[in-house]
Amino acid sequence: MIRLLIADDEDLIRVALAQLLELEHDFEVVAQASDGRSAVDEGLRHRPDVAVVDLEMPGLGGIDVATELKRVLPECAVVILTGRGRPLHLQQALVAGASGFVVKGAPASSLADVIRRVRAGQRYVDPALAAEALTIPTSPLTERELEVLRLASSGANAAAIATRTHLAPGTVRNYLAAIQSKLGATDRHHAARIARDAGWL
Secondary structure (H helix, E strand, O other), rough: OOEEEEOOOHHHHHHHHHHHHHHOOOEEEEEEEHHHHHHHHHHHHHHOOOOEEEEEOHHHHHHHHHHHHHHHOOOOOOEEOOOOHHHHHHHHHHHHOOOOOOOOOOOOHHHHHHHHHHHHHHHOOHHHHHHHHHOOOOOOOOOHHHHHHHHHHOOOHHHHHHHHHHOHHHHHHHHHHHHHHHHOOOOHHHHHHHHHHOOOO
């Protein structure tokens, strides 16, 4: 039997998914969690073979859960489910140690197949998302500029960004000006929208 942990903050989706997967002759859902921290705790308590986790959850998101489970429970394979995946999410998930990345609209039989594959040590990525990731344009922004833009897009002002990044406020403003210039943006919010649409944020 393949022992499963299901983590999703939407109760209806989580319960329905658990019931569907329980119909498979070789699956046993041993735990469910409604947020990322509970997913890690339940993983340690029940030691599942595969954790199926939602990308976006309160507290720890799916990528954070994958990172933490790989650290504390390396024998547990992680499959991340997403309603609206982006190439950046895919890259982050694979770096975090996830073995599978599946769009929520996939048939239950496809998810069951993915679970069996990752349990056998293979990896699986949604083909449409993989193709999109291969065609994504290269970002003109440096890693530091992306970090500054990410913080700015969350509403942080130059002073707050400076504190978080250990930069001077003037340096942060210079970064923001350079970002806007490189992306041809009218302001930081426009720059963030351009970067997000391109899959860089």
